[in-house]
Amino acid sequence: MYRSLSTDRVFDFINNGLLLIVIGMILFPLLFVVSASISDPNLVNMGQVWIWPRGITFEGYQRILHNNEIWMGYLNSIVYTVLGTLLHLVVLLPCAYALSRKELMGKKLIMWYFLLTMMIGGGLIPTYLLVKQLGMLNTIWSMVIPGVVGAWDILVAKTFFQQNVPDPLVEAAKVDGASYFYIFLRVALPLSLPIIAVMSLFHGVGLWNQYFNALIYLNDDSMYPLQLVLRKILVTQEMRSENLSSSAIQGEALAAQARIASILKYGVIVVSSLPLLIAYPFLQRFFLKGALVGSIKE
Template sequence: MKSFQLSDNVFDRLNRVLLLGVVSLIAYPLLFILSASVSDPVAVGSGQMWLWPVRPTLAGYERIFENSLIWLGYRNTIMYTVVGTLLHLLLLLPCAYALSRKEVAGKKPIVWMILFTMLFNGGLIPTYLVIKALGMLDTIWAIVIPNAVGAWAMLVAHAFFKQSIPDELVEASKVDGASDFSIFVRVALPLSAPIIAVMALFHAVGLWNQYFNALIYLSDNQRFPLQLILRQILIVNEIGSGDPQAMMDQTGEVRSMLDKVKMAELIKYGVMIVSSLPLLIVYPFLQRFFVKGVLIGSIKG
Protein backbone atom coordinates (compact mmCIF):
# COMPACT_ATOMS: atom_id res chain seq x y z
CA MET A 1 0.00 0.00 0.00
CA LYS A 2 2.82 2.35 0.90
CA SER A 3 4.57 1.57 -2.38
CA PHE A 4 1.44 2.61 -4.28
CA GLN A 5 1.24 5.87 -2.33
CA LEU A 6 4.92 6.54 -2.98
CA SER A 7 4.52 5.91 -6.71
CA ASP A 8 1.48 8.20 -6.78
CA ASN A 9 3.44 10.96 -5.05
CA VAL A 10 6.32 10.59 -7.49
CA PHE A 11 3.90 10.61 -10.41
CA ASP A 12 2.18 13.76 -9.10
CA ARG A 13 5.50 15.55 -8.65
CA LEU A 14 6.66 14.60 -12.13
CA ASN A 15 3.36 15.88 -13.52
CA ARG A 16 3.80 19.19 -11.71
CA VAL A 17 7.33 19.59 -13.01
CA LEU A 18 6.21 18.74 -16.55
CA LEU A 19 3.25 21.13 -16.41
CA LEU A 20 5.44 23.87 -14.97
CA GLY A 21 7.83 23.40 -17.87
CA VAL A 22 4.99 23.55 -20.41
CA VAL A 23 3.58 26.70 -18.79
CA SER A 24 7.04 28.29 -18.85
CA LEU A 25 7.48 27.49 -22.54
CA ILE A 26 4.11 29.12 -23.30
CA ALA A 27 4.38 32.09 -20.94
CA TYR A 28 7.93 33.13 -21.69
CA PRO A 29 7.40 34.24 -25.33
CA LEU A 30 4.35 36.28 -24.27
CA LEU A 31 6.22 37.94 -21.43
CA PHE A 32 9.24 38.55 -23.66
CA ILE A 33 7.17 40.28 -26.34
CA LEU A 34 5.39 42.40 -23.74
CA SER A 35 8.69 43.42 -22.14
CA ALA A 36 10.38 44.02 -25.50
CA SER A 37 7.55 46.35 -26.59
CA VAL A 38 8.39 48.73 -23.71
CA SER A 39 12.17 48.23 -23.53
CA ASP A 40 15.10 49.96 -25.17
CA PRO A 41 15.57 48.14 -28.53
CA VAL A 42 19.35 48.23 -28.06
CA ALA A 43 18.93 46.22 -24.85
CA VAL A 44 16.64 43.78 -26.64
CA GLY A 45 18.99 43.33 -29.60
CA SER A 46 22.08 42.90 -27.42
CA GLY A 47 20.42 40.33 -25.17
CA GLN A 48 20.38 42.50 -22.04
CA MET A 49 16.59 42.20 -21.90
CA TRP A 50 15.53 38.59 -21.62
CA LEU A 51 12.59 38.76 -19.19
CA TRP A 52 11.83 42.12 -17.56
CA PRO A 53 11.82 45.53 -19.30
CA VAL A 54 15.13 47.39 -19.53
CA ARG A 55 15.08 51.20 -19.73
CA PRO A 56 11.28 51.29 -20.23
CA THR A 57 9.80 53.48 -22.95
CA LEU A 58 6.33 53.88 -24.48
CA ALA A 59 7.59 55.48 -27.69
CA GLY A 60 6.51 52.50 -29.80
CA TYR A 61 2.94 52.57 -28.54
CA GLU A 62 2.83 56.34 -28.95
CA ARG A 63 3.85 55.98 -32.60
CA ILE A 64 1.25 53.25 -33.16
CA PHE A 65 -1.67 55.06 -31.54
CA GLU A 66 -0.86 58.46 -33.04
CA ASN A 67 -2.03 56.96 -36.34
CA SER A 68 -5.72 57.89 -36.59
CA LEU A 69 -6.47 54.77 -38.64
CA ILE A 70 -5.72 52.50 -35.67
CA TRP A 71 -9.09 53.26 -34.05
CA LEU A 72 -10.86 52.82 -37.36
CA GLY A 73 -9.18 49.42 -37.67
CA TYR A 74 -10.36 48.46 -34.20
CA ARG A 75 -13.91 49.50 -35.06
CA ASN A 76 -13.92 47.58 -38.33
CA THR A 77 -12.40 44.45 -36.80
CA ILE A 78 -14.86 44.44 -33.90
CA MET A 79 -17.74 44.84 -36.36
CA TYR A 80 -16.45 42.05 -38.62
CA THR A 81 -15.86 39.76 -35.64
CA VAL A 82 -19.25 40.32 -33.98
CA VAL A 83 -21.31 40.13 -37.19
CA GLY A 84 -19.31 37.19 -38.54
CA THR A 85 -19.54 35.20 -35.31
CA LEU A 86 -23.30 35.76 -35.00
CA LEU A 87 -23.77 34.70 -38.63
CA HIS A 88 -21.58 31.65 -38.01
CA LEU A 89 -23.66 30.52 -35.03
CA LEU A 90 -26.94 31.32 -36.79
CA LEU A 91 -26.03 29.00 -39.67
CA LEU A 92 -24.03 26.38 -37.78
CA LEU A 93 -26.24 25.47 -34.83
CA PRO A 94 -29.55 24.71 -36.64
CA CYS A 95 -27.78 22.72 -39.38
CA ALA A 96 -25.68 20.70 -36.91
CA TYR A 97 -28.71 19.98 -34.74
CA ALA A 98 -30.78 18.83 -37.72
CA LEU A 99 -28.01 16.49 -38.89
CA SER A 100 -27.75 14.98 -35.42
CA ARG A 101 -31.37 13.76 -35.42
CA LYS A 102 -31.88 10.17 -36.54
CA GLU A 103 -35.26 10.92 -38.16
CA VAL A 104 -33.71 13.28 -40.74
CA ALA A 105 -33.67 11.52 -44.11
CA GLY A 106 -30.51 11.58 -46.23
CA LYS A 107 -28.28 13.01 -43.52
CA LYS A 108 -25.37 10.63 -44.23
CA PRO A 109 -24.83 11.85 -47.83
CA ILE A 110 -25.01 15.43 -46.54
CA VAL A 111 -22.38 14.72 -43.88
CA TRP A 112 -20.12 13.14 -46.52
CA MET A 113 -20.57 16.18 -48.75
CA ILE A 114 -19.54 18.41 -45.85
CA LEU A 115 -16.54 16.17 -45.19
CA PHE A 116 -15.57 16.40 -48.87
CA THR A 117 -15.18 20.18 -48.58
CA MET A 118 -12.47 19.64 -45.95
CA LEU A 119 -10.31 18.04 -48.63
CA PHE A 120 -11.12 20.14 -51.71
CA ASN A 121 -12.15 23.73 -52.33
CA GLY A 122 -12.77 25.96 -55.31
CA GLY A 123 -9.50 27.88 -55.04
CA LEU A 124 -8.71 31.57 -54.68
CA ILE A 125 -9.47 32.78 -58.22
CA PRO A 126 -12.91 31.14 -58.57
CA THR A 127 -13.83 32.38 -55.09
CA TYR A 128 -12.76 35.91 -55.99
CA LEU A 129 -14.81 35.81 -59.19
CA VAL A 130 -17.89 34.62 -57.27
CA ILE A 131 -17.55 37.37 -54.67
CA LYS A 132 -17.05 39.96 -57.41
CA ALA A 133 -20.09 38.69 -59.33
CA LEU A 134 -22.19 38.93 -56.17
CA GLY A 135 -21.14 42.56 -55.68
CA MET A 136 -19.51 41.92 -52.30
CA LEU A 137 -16.12 43.51 -53.01
CA ASP A 138 -15.31 46.32 -50.56
CA THR A 139 -18.17 45.31 -48.27
CA ILE A 140 -18.41 43.63 -44.89
CA TRP A 141 -19.93 40.56 -46.57
CA ALA A 142 -16.68 39.78 -48.37
CA ILE A 143 -15.14 39.23 -44.94
CA VAL A 144 -17.90 37.45 -43.01
CA ILE A 145 -19.69 35.29 -45.63
CA PRO A 146 -16.77 33.26 -47.07
CA ASN A 147 -16.04 30.43 -44.63
CA ALA A 148 -19.02 31.46 -42.48
CA VAL A 149 -19.53 27.76 -41.71
CA GLY A 150 -16.58 25.41 -41.89
CA ALA A 151 -16.77 21.66 -42.31
CA TRP A 152 -14.77 21.03 -39.14
CA ALA A 153 -17.09 23.21 -37.04
CA MET A 154 -20.16 21.51 -38.52
CA LEU A 155 -18.86 18.02 -37.72
CA VAL A 156 -17.86 18.94 -34.17
CA ALA A 157 -21.21 20.61 -33.44
CA HIS A 158 -23.01 17.65 -35.00
CA ALA A 159 -21.13 15.27 -32.67
CA PHE A 160 -21.97 17.41 -29.65
CA PHE A 161 -25.71 17.49 -30.36
CA LYS A 162 -25.72 13.77 -31.07
CA GLN A 163 -24.05 12.94 -27.74
CA SER A 164 -25.56 15.61 -25.48
CA ILE A 165 -29.19 15.74 -26.62
CA PRO A 166 -30.60 12.23 -26.06
CA ASP A 167 -33.37 10.93 -28.30
CA GLU A 168 -35.50 10.22 -25.22
CA LEU A 169 -35.48 13.91 -24.30
CA VAL A 170 -36.53 14.91 -27.82
CA GLU A 171 -39.30 12.29 -27.88
CA ALA A 172 -40.59 13.38 -24.48
CA SER A 173 -40.75 16.98 -25.70
CA LYS A 174 -42.70 15.91 -28.77
CA VAL A 175 -45.16 14.00 -26.57
CA ASP A 176 -45.73 17.27 -24.70
CA GLY A 177 -46.61 18.91 -28.01
CA ALA A 178 -43.37 20.76 -28.75
CA SER A 179 -42.42 21.36 -32.37
CA ASP A 180 -38.95 20.69 -33.78
CA PHE A 181 -38.16 24.41 -33.72
CA SER A 182 -39.39 24.72 -30.14
CA ILE A 183 -37.26 21.72 -29.09
CA PHE A 184 -34.19 23.27 -30.69
CA VAL A 185 -34.72 26.68 -29.07
CA ARG A 186 -36.01 25.63 -25.64
CA VAL A 187 -34.28 22.30 -25.09
CA ALA A 188 -31.17 21.95 -27.26
CA LEU A 189 -29.73 25.46 -27.08
CA PRO A 190 -29.89 25.82 -23.27
CA LEU A 191 -27.92 22.55 -22.99
CA SER A 192 -25.37 23.62 -25.60
CA ALA A 193 -23.48 26.43 -23.85
CA PRO A 194 -20.08 24.64 -24.17
CA ILE A 195 -20.30 24.11 -27.93
CA ILE A 196 -21.69 27.59 -28.51
CA ALA A 197 -18.84 29.16 -26.54
CA VAL A 198 -16.14 27.05 -28.23
CA MET A 199 -17.44 27.59 -31.76
CA ALA A 200 -17.89 31.32 -31.11
CA LEU A 201 -14.36 31.58 -29.71
CA PHE A 202 -12.72 29.68 -32.58
CA HIS A 203 -14.56 31.65 -35.26
CA ALA A 204 -14.07 35.00 -33.52
CA VAL A 205 -10.32 34.38 -33.21
CA GLY A 206 -10.16 33.52 -36.90
CA LEU A 207 -12.03 36.68 -37.87
CA TRP A 208 -9.99 38.86 -35.52
CA ASN A 209 -6.66 37.63 -36.92
CA GLN A 210 -7.81 37.47 -40.52
CA TYR A 211 -6.02 39.72 -42.96
CA PHE A 212 -5.72 37.69 -46.19
CA ASN A 213 -9.39 38.00 -47.22
CA ALA A 214 -9.29 41.70 -46.44
CA LEU A 215 -6.09 42.05 -48.47
CA ILE A 216 -7.76 40.36 -51.46
CA TYR A 217 -11.31 41.72 -51.31
CA LEU A 218 -10.93 45.21 -49.79
CA SER A 219 -9.29 48.24 -51.41
CA ASP A 220 -10.87 51.04 -49.37
CA ASN A 221 -8.69 52.05 -46.40
CA GLN A 222 -11.82 53.02 -44.46
CA ARG A 223 -12.88 49.36 -44.43
CA PHE A 224 -9.52 47.84 -43.53
CA PRO A 225 -9.47 45.64 -40.39
CA LEU A 226 -6.96 46.19 -37.62
CA GLN A 227 -4.53 43.59 -38.95
CA LEU A 228 -4.11 45.34 -42.31
CA ILE A 229 -3.65 48.75 -40.70
CA LEU A 230 -1.03 47.38 -38.30
CA ARG A 231 0.66 45.74 -41.27
CA GLN A 232 0.79 49.10 -43.05
CA ILE A 233 2.25 50.82 -39.99
CA LEU A 234 4.90 48.13 -39.64
CA ILE A 235 5.86 48.18 -43.33
CA VAL A 236 6.06 51.98 -43.47
CA ASN A 237 8.40 52.11 -40.47
CA GLU A 238 10.57 49.25 -41.73
CA ILE A 239 10.92 50.88 -45.16
CA GLY A 240 11.58 54.25 -43.57
CA SER A 241 14.42 52.79 -41.53
CA GLY A 242 16.33 51.79 -44.66
CA ASP A 243 15.46 54.61 -47.09
CA PRO A 244 18.28 57.19 -47.32
CA GLN A 245 15.92 59.83 -48.74
CA ALA A 246 13.57 59.40 -45.77
CA MET A 247 16.46 60.12 -43.43
CA MET A 248 17.28 63.58 -44.88
CA ASP A 249 15.89 66.67 -43.12
CA GLN A 250 15.50 70.18 -44.57
CA THR A 251 19.10 71.18 -43.73
CA GLY A 252 20.45 68.17 -45.59
CA GLU A 253 21.74 66.49 -42.46
CA VAL A 254 21.36 62.73 -42.21
CA ARG A 255 19.02 61.54 -39.51
CA SER A 256 20.12 58.78 -37.23
CA MET A 257 19.51 55.43 -38.89
CA LEU A 258 19.85 53.83 -35.49
CA ASP A 259 16.84 55.77 -34.18
CA LYS A 260 14.80 54.62 -37.15
CA VAL A 261 15.74 51.00 -36.64
CA LYS A 262 15.04 51.25 -32.91
CA MET A 263 11.58 52.69 -33.55
CA ALA A 264 10.83 49.97 -36.10
CA GLU A 265 11.74 47.32 -33.53
CA LEU A 266 9.55 48.91 -30.86
CA ILE A 267 6.63 49.11 -33.27
CA LYS A 268 7.11 45.48 -34.31
CA TYR A 269 6.65 44.22 -30.76
CA GLY A 270 3.96 46.78 -29.97
CA VAL A 271 1.90 45.67 -32.94
CA MET A 272 1.88 42.10 -31.60
CA ILE A 273 0.50 43.27 -28.25
CA VAL A 274 -2.08 45.64 -29.75
CA SER A 275 -3.49 42.95 -32.02
CA SER A 276 -3.56 40.18 -29.38
CA LEU A 277 -4.62 41.98 -26.20
CA PRO A 278 -8.42 41.94 -26.77
CA LEU A 279 -8.42 38.17 -27.29
CA LEU A 280 -6.26 37.63 -24.21
CA ILE A 281 -8.83 39.59 -22.20
CA VAL A 282 -11.85 37.70 -23.56
CA TYR A 283 -10.45 34.16 -23.33
CA PRO A 284 -10.55 33.74 -19.51
CA PHE A 285 -14.31 34.34 -19.52
CA LEU A 286 -14.82 31.44 -21.96
CA GLN A 287 -12.23 29.09 -20.49
CA ARG A 288 -14.69 27.09 -18.38
CA PHE A 289 -16.63 26.16 -21.54
CA PHE A 290 -13.51 25.65 -23.61
CA VAL A 291 -12.20 22.62 -21.69
CA LYS A 292 -15.45 20.71 -22.09
CA GLY A 293 -15.92 21.78 -25.69
CA VAL A 294 -12.52 20.61 -26.95
CA LEU A 295 -13.18 17.12 -25.56
CA ILE A 296 -16.30 16.69 -27.71
CA GLY A 297 -16.13 13.42 -29.59
CA SER A 298 -13.38 11.90 -27.43
CA ILE A 299 -15.92 9.93 -25.36
CA LYS A 300 -18.73 7.96 -26.90
CA GLY A 301 -21.97 6.99 -25.25
Protein backbone atom coordinates in the same frame (compact mmCIF):
# COMPACT_ATOMS: atom_id res chain seq x y z
CA MET B 1 12.28 -0.83 -3.16
CA TYR B 2 14.87 1.79 -2.33
CA ARG B 3 16.39 1.47 -5.76
CA SER B 4 13.13 1.85 -7.66
CA LEU B 5 12.32 4.97 -5.65
CA SER B 6 15.60 6.58 -6.54
CA THR B 7 15.34 5.78 -10.26
CA ASP B 8 11.84 7.22 -10.02
CA ARG B 9 13.29 10.41 -8.62
CA VAL B 10 15.95 10.57 -11.34
CA PHE B 11 13.21 10.16 -13.92
CA ASP B 12 11.13 12.96 -12.40
CA PHE B 13 14.17 15.19 -12.20
CA ILE B 14 15.08 14.72 -15.85
CA ASN B 15 11.46 14.93 -17.02
CA ASN B 16 10.69 18.12 -15.10
CA GLY B 17 14.03 19.60 -16.13
CA LEU B 18 13.35 19.03 -19.82
CA LEU B 19 9.83 20.42 -19.45
CA LEU B 20 11.20 23.54 -17.77
CA ILE B 21 13.56 24.08 -20.70
CA VAL B 22 10.69 23.76 -23.19
CA ILE B 23 8.51 26.12 -21.15
CA GLY B 24 11.38 28.59 -20.88
CA MET B 25 11.85 28.56 -24.63
CA ILE B 26 8.16 29.19 -25.18
CA LEU B 27 7.84 31.85 -22.49
CA PHE B 28 11.02 33.82 -23.21
CA PRO B 29 9.93 35.41 -26.53
CA LEU B 30 6.57 36.36 -25.00
CA LEU B 31 8.17 38.04 -21.99
CA PHE B 32 10.69 39.75 -24.23
CA VAL B 33 7.96 41.28 -26.41
CA VAL B 34 6.16 42.68 -23.37
CA SER B 35 9.38 44.05 -21.86
CA ALA B 36 10.58 45.49 -25.17
CA SER B 37 7.26 47.28 -25.61
CA ILE B 38 7.88 49.38 -22.48
CA SER B 39 11.65 49.73 -22.75
CA ASP B 40 13.78 52.45 -24.25
CA PRO B 41 13.88 51.44 -27.97
CA ASN B 42 17.56 52.31 -28.25
CA LEU B 43 18.40 49.80 -25.53
CA VAL B 44 16.16 47.21 -27.19
CA ASN B 45 17.84 47.72 -30.55
CA MET B 46 21.30 47.45 -29.04
CA GLY B 47 20.40 44.13 -27.49
CA GLN B 48 20.46 45.44 -23.92
CA VAL B 49 16.97 44.24 -23.01
CA TRP B 50 16.58 40.56 -22.19
CA ILE B 51 13.76 39.59 -19.89
CA TRP B 52 13.17 42.68 -17.74
CA PRO B 53 12.33 46.08 -19.24
CA ARG B 54 15.02 48.76 -19.12
CA GLY B 55 14.63 52.49 -19.40
CA ILE B 56 10.90 52.19 -18.96
CA THR B 57 8.84 54.40 -21.28
CA PHE B 58 5.26 54.27 -22.44
CA GLU B 59 5.95 56.25 -25.57
CA GLY B 60 5.09 53.28 -27.78
CA TYR B 61 1.66 52.89 -26.24
CA GLN B 62 1.05 56.62 -26.40
CA ARG B 63 1.80 56.60 -30.11
CA ILE B 64 -0.48 53.60 -30.61
CA LEU B 65 -3.24 55.41 -28.70
CA HIS B 66 -2.96 58.33 -31.10
CA ASN B 67 -2.69 56.24 -34.24
CA ASN B 68 -5.93 56.38 -36.20
CA GLU B 69 -5.03 53.53 -38.49
CA ILE B 70 -4.60 51.11 -35.60
CA TRP B 71 -7.84 52.24 -33.94
CA MET B 72 -9.73 51.89 -37.19
CA GLY B 73 -8.29 48.42 -37.67
CA TYR B 74 -9.27 47.50 -34.14
CA LEU B 75 -12.81 48.70 -34.69
CA ASN B 76 -13.11 46.92 -38.05
CA SER B 77 -11.79 43.71 -36.54
CA ILE B 78 -14.32 43.90 -33.71
CA VAL B 79 -17.17 44.43 -36.19
CA TYR B 80 -16.03 41.56 -38.45
CA THR B 81 -15.48 39.25 -35.51
CA VAL B 82 -18.83 39.91 -33.83
CA LEU B 83 -20.87 39.85 -37.02
CA GLY B 84 -19.00 36.85 -38.40
CA THR B 85 -19.43 34.87 -35.19
CA LEU B 86 -23.16 35.62 -35.06
CA LEU B 87 -23.60 34.51 -38.67
CA HIS B 88 -21.58 31.41 -37.89
CA LEU B 89 -23.99 30.44 -35.11
CA VAL B 90 -27.09 31.33 -37.15
CA VAL B 91 -26.02 29.02 -39.99
CA LEU B 92 -24.41 26.29 -37.91
CA LEU B 93 -26.80 25.63 -35.02
CA PRO B 94 -30.09 25.03 -36.89
CA CYS B 95 -28.30 22.88 -39.44
CA ALA B 96 -26.52 20.78 -36.80
CA TYR B 97 -29.75 20.37 -34.84
CA ALA B 98 -31.69 19.21 -37.88
CA LEU B 99 -28.96 16.70 -38.71
CA SER B 100 -29.06 15.35 -35.17
CA ARG B 101 -32.71 14.28 -35.55
CA LYS B 102 -32.94 10.69 -36.64
CA GLU B 103 -36.31 11.15 -38.39
CA LEU B 104 -34.64 13.45 -40.94
CA MET B 105 -34.84 11.74 -44.32
CA GLY B 106 -31.69 11.68 -46.44
CA LYS B 107 -29.52 12.41 -43.44
CA LYS B 108 -26.58 10.44 -44.74
CA LEU B 109 -26.70 12.10 -48.14
CA ILE B 110 -26.86 15.57 -46.61
CA MET B 111 -23.96 14.78 -44.30
CA TRP B 112 -21.88 13.70 -47.27
CA TYR B 113 -22.85 16.86 -49.12
CA PHE B 114 -21.10 18.77 -46.32
CA LEU B 115 -18.19 16.40 -45.67
CA LEU B 116 -17.19 16.14 -49.31
CA THR B 117 -16.06 19.76 -49.20
CA MET B 118 -13.36 18.80 -46.73
CA MET B 119 -11.65 16.73 -49.37
CA ILE B 120 -12.27 18.63 -52.56
CA GLY B 121 -12.72 22.31 -53.19
CA GLY B 122 -12.50 24.84 -55.94
CA GLY B 123 -9.35 26.39 -54.60
CA LEU B 124 -8.21 29.97 -54.33
CA ILE B 125 -8.83 31.25 -57.86
CA PRO B 126 -12.38 29.94 -58.52
CA THR B 127 -13.41 31.07 -55.02
CA TYR B 128 -11.98 34.53 -55.59
CA LEU B 129 -13.76 34.83 -58.95
CA LEU B 130 -17.04 33.82 -57.32
CA VAL B 131 -16.71 36.32 -54.49
CA LYS B 132 -15.95 38.94 -57.13
CA GLN B 133 -18.97 37.98 -59.22
CA LEU B 134 -21.24 38.07 -56.22
CA GLY B 135 -20.20 41.71 -55.80
CA MET B 136 -18.78 41.05 -52.35
CA LEU B 137 -15.29 42.44 -53.11
CA ASN B 138 -14.46 45.31 -50.80
CA THR B 139 -17.59 44.83 -48.71
CA ILE B 140 -18.00 43.65 -45.15
CA TRP B 141 -19.62 40.46 -46.53
CA SER B 142 -16.35 39.26 -48.02
CA MET B 143 -14.98 39.24 -44.46
CA VAL B 144 -17.74 37.25 -42.81
CA ILE B 145 -19.39 35.02 -45.42
CA PRO B 146 -16.54 32.98 -46.97
CA GLY B 147 -15.74 30.32 -44.39
CA VAL B 148 -18.79 31.14 -42.25
CA VAL B 149 -19.16 27.46 -41.39
CA GLY B 150 -17.12 24.36 -42.13
CA ALA B 151 -18.09 20.71 -42.46
CA TRP B 152 -16.06 19.89 -39.38
CA ASP B 153 -18.04 22.36 -37.23
CA ILE B 154 -21.29 20.81 -38.43
CA LEU B 155 -20.06 17.32 -37.57
CA VAL B 156 -19.00 18.38 -34.09
CA ALA B 157 -22.15 20.37 -33.28
CA LYS B 158 -24.38 17.60 -34.61
CA THR B 159 -22.65 15.08 -32.36
CA PHE B 160 -23.11 17.45 -29.44
CA PHE B 161 -26.87 17.75 -30.04
CA GLN B 162 -27.19 13.98 -30.38
CA GLN B 163 -25.48 13.45 -27.05
CA ASN B 164 -26.88 16.34 -25.05
CA VAL B 165 -30.49 16.89 -26.06
CA PRO B 166 -32.40 14.03 -24.44
CA ASP B 167 -34.73 12.35 -26.88
CA PRO B 168 -37.62 11.89 -24.38
CA LEU B 169 -37.65 15.65 -23.85
CA VAL B 170 -38.04 16.29 -27.58
CA GLU B 171 -40.69 13.60 -27.92
CA ALA B 172 -42.64 14.98 -24.98
CA ALA B 173 -42.59 18.44 -26.55
CA LYS B 174 -43.83 16.97 -29.82
CA VAL B 175 -46.68 15.19 -28.09
CA ASP B 176 -47.60 18.58 -26.65
CA GLY B 177 -47.82 19.81 -30.22
CA ALA B 178 -44.59 21.77 -30.38
CA SER B 179 -43.15 22.40 -33.84
CA TYR B 180 -39.51 21.69 -34.74
CA PHE B 181 -38.84 25.43 -34.75
CA TYR B 182 -40.19 25.71 -31.23
CA ILE B 183 -38.28 22.66 -30.02
CA PHE B 184 -35.04 23.94 -31.55
CA LEU B 185 -35.41 27.39 -29.98
CA ARG B 186 -36.89 26.44 -26.61
CA VAL B 187 -35.57 22.93 -25.92
CA ALA B 188 -32.34 22.38 -27.84
CA LEU B 189 -30.76 25.86 -27.72
CA PRO B 190 -30.98 26.34 -23.95
CA LEU B 191 -29.18 23.00 -23.55
CA SER B 192 -26.42 23.86 -25.98
CA LEU B 193 -24.60 26.72 -24.26
CA PRO B 194 -21.32 24.75 -24.06
CA ILE B 195 -21.22 24.12 -27.81
CA ILE B 196 -22.22 27.74 -28.49
CA ALA B 197 -19.35 28.91 -26.30
CA VAL B 198 -16.83 26.60 -27.92
CA MET B 199 -17.90 27.34 -31.48
CA SER B 200 -18.02 31.12 -30.96
CA LEU B 201 -14.61 31.13 -29.34
CA PHE B 202 -12.91 29.19 -32.10
CA HIS B 203 -14.63 31.00 -34.93
CA GLY B 204 -14.12 34.36 -33.21
CA VAL B 205 -10.41 33.78 -32.69
CA GLY B 206 -10.12 32.66 -36.30
CA LEU B 207 -11.84 35.83 -37.54
CA TRP B 208 -9.81 38.08 -35.27
CA ASN B 209 -6.54 36.52 -36.43
CA GLN B 210 -7.14 36.04 -40.13
CA TYR B 211 -5.52 38.33 -42.66
CA PHE B 212 -5.48 36.50 -45.97
CA ASN B 213 -9.13 37.02 -46.92
CA ALA B 214 -8.79 40.70 -46.12
CA LEU B 215 -5.63 40.85 -48.21
CA ILE B 216 -7.33 39.46 -51.30
CA TYR B 217 -10.89 40.78 -50.91
CA LEU B 218 -10.40 44.32 -49.55
CA ASN B 219 -8.63 47.22 -51.19
CA ASP B 220 -10.01 50.14 -49.20
CA ASP B 221 -7.64 51.06 -46.34
CA SER B 222 -10.46 52.28 -44.15
CA MET B 223 -11.94 48.76 -44.14
CA TYR B 224 -8.74 46.97 -43.18
CA PRO B 225 -8.95 44.72 -40.13
CA LEU B 226 -6.29 45.01 -37.45
CA GLN B 227 -4.24 42.15 -38.89
CA LEU B 228 -3.67 43.99 -42.17
CA VAL B 229 -2.62 47.14 -40.31
CA LEU B 230 -0.24 44.96 -38.30
CA ARG B 231 1.08 43.46 -41.49
CA LYS B 232 1.99 46.96 -42.64
CA ILE B 233 3.78 47.75 -39.39
CA LEU B 234 5.43 44.42 -38.68
CA VAL B 235 5.98 42.70 -42.00
CA THR B 236 6.07 45.02 -44.98
CA GLN B 237 7.15 47.91 -42.75
CA GLU B 238 5.55 50.44 -45.03
CA MET B 239 4.18 52.71 -42.29
CA ARG B 240 5.11 56.20 -43.38
CA SER B 241 6.37 58.65 -40.82
CA GLU B 242 3.20 60.76 -40.96
CA ASN B 243 1.29 57.65 -40.01
CA LEU B 244 3.63 56.84 -37.20
CA SER B 245 2.86 60.01 -35.39
CA SER B 246 -0.18 62.24 -35.53
CA SER B 247 2.12 65.23 -35.13
CA ALA B 248 4.48 64.30 -37.93
CA ILE B 249 7.64 66.29 -37.55
CA GLN B 250 9.05 67.49 -40.83
CA GLY B 251 12.56 66.31 -41.50
CA GLU B 252 12.56 63.84 -38.71
CA ALA B 253 15.88 62.05 -38.73
CA LEU B 254 15.99 58.52 -40.08
CA ALA B 255 17.38 57.19 -36.84
CA ALA B 256 14.48 58.68 -34.92
CA GLN B 257 12.06 57.07 -37.35
CA ALA B 258 13.70 53.70 -36.86
CA ARG B 259 13.42 54.26 -33.13
CA ILE B 260 9.70 54.93 -33.39
CA ALA B 261 9.17 51.99 -35.71
CA SER B 262 10.90 49.79 -33.20
CA ILE B 263 8.96 50.86 -30.14
CA LEU B 264 5.71 50.72 -32.06
CA LYS B 265 6.48 47.22 -33.25
CA TYR B 266 6.49 45.52 -29.86
CA GLY B 267 3.64 47.67 -28.60
CA VAL B 268 1.27 46.65 -31.39
CA ILE B 269 2.06 42.98 -30.84
CA VAL B 270 0.93 43.35 -27.24
CA VAL B 271 -2.08 45.52 -28.03
CA SER B 272 -3.34 43.25 -30.81
CA SER B 273 -3.00 40.11 -28.72
CA LEU B 274 -4.38 41.73 -25.59
CA PRO B 275 -8.04 40.72 -25.91
CA LEU B 276 -7.05 37.09 -26.31
CA LEU B 277 -4.35 37.16 -23.66
CA ILE B 278 -6.75 38.58 -21.09
CA ALA B 279 -9.59 36.25 -21.96
CA TYR B 280 -7.50 33.15 -22.44
CA PRO B 281 -6.91 32.02 -18.83
CA PHE B 282 -10.61 32.35 -18.07
CA LEU B 283 -11.76 30.68 -21.24
CA GLN B 284 -9.09 28.01 -21.28
CA ARG B 285 -11.44 25.22 -20.28
CA PHE B 286 -13.72 26.06 -23.19
CA PHE B 287 -10.81 26.12 -25.59
CA LEU B 288 -9.65 22.76 -24.32
CA LYS B 289 -13.13 21.35 -24.64
CA GLY B 290 -13.23 22.65 -28.19
CA ALA B 291 -9.89 21.18 -29.09
CA LEU B 292 -11.18 17.85 -27.87
CA VAL B 293 -14.72 17.79 -29.25
CA GLY B 294 -13.16 18.69 -32.55
CA SER B 295 -11.12 15.56 -32.41
CA ILE B 296 -13.89 13.10 -31.67
CA LYS B 297 -14.26 10.77 -34.56
CA GLU B 298 -17.82 9.94 -35.39
